[in-house]
Amino acid sequence: AQSVTQLDSHVSVSEGTPVLLRCNYSSSYSPSLFWYVQHPNKGLQLLLKYTSAATLVKGINGFEAEFKKSETSFHLTKPSAHMSDAAEYFCVVSGSTSGTYKYIFGTGTRLKVLA
Amino acid sequence: EAGVVQSPRYKIIEKKQPVAFWCNPISGHNTLYWYLQNLGQGPELLIRYENEEAVDDSQLPKDRFSAERLKGVDSTLKIQPAELGDSAVYLCASSYSGRVVDEQFFGPGTRLTVL
Numbered sequence: 001a002q003s004v005t006q007l008d009s010h011v012s013v014s015e016g017t018p019v020l021l022r023c024n025y026s027s028s029y030s031p032s033l034f035w036y037v038q039h040p041n042k043g044l045q046l047l048l049k050y051t052s053a054a055t056l057v058k059g060i061n062g063f064e065a066e067f068k069k070s071e072t073s074f075h076l077t078k079p080s081a082h083m084s085d086a087a088e089y090f091c092v093v094s095g096s097t098s099g100t101y102k103y104i105f106g107t108g109t110r111l112k113v114l115a
Numbered sequence: 116e117a118g119v120v121q122s123p124r125y126k127i128i129e130k131k132q133p134v135a136f137w138c139n140p141i142s143g144h145n146t147l148y149w150y151l152q153n154l155g156q157g158p159e160l161l162i163r164y165e166n167e168e169a170v171d172d173s174q175l176p177k178d179r180f181s182a183e184r185l186k187g188v189d190s191t192l193k194i195q196p197a198e199l200g201d202s203a204v205y206l207c208a209s210s211y212s213g214r215v216v217d218e219q220f221f222g223p224g225t226r227l228t229v230l
Contacts (some may be wrong), residue, residue: 034218036221042223043118043119043206043220043221043222043223043224044158044206044208044221045221046218046219046220049216049218051216090157090158092157094216102160102163102171103158103160103219105157105158105159106157107155107156107157108156108157
């Protein structure tokens, strides 16, 4: 079975400072991992995905994430936060159970960016 | 390319009333998903279609929820009768296929309020 844990429900950073959103996963085999962002009243948008290729994945808007198998982590980072980054972020593990596959979402991390 | 379209965006009904949500996926996407997102939580899968076949409906409360995807394109999710606890955002997503590595594209959701 797969599961995902987002370690922080809320993160606050000042504009221009680094962002770190933490995600740990559990999977019985090599998973596919995703980060999605959800702005208020908007649909979920894919930031980046890991699918067993390069462990450092670069996404849109300057975000990147590193897959660390030994730590079962897939933390999302950005060197410099922008006000427009304020949103809800979801870590997702994708896996197959009994022949069917599904996305398993974390509970989300709300990022607040302070001016 | 047009994204996933959902309607209505907002719906307010009284308990015990029926309600229906409509979704038009991205053209060419064979796989369609309905998710339920409660406040402060990540989305949870209700049902997944491969073309017109429901291949995973294990989380759909079949006593009051039903869904259909006629002709393998548009889909409708219905609740009858609605209960107070059904207040949530209902998300529709689509992907080109049902592979584990595939990105899912999400619509903006329908926010349901049951009074």
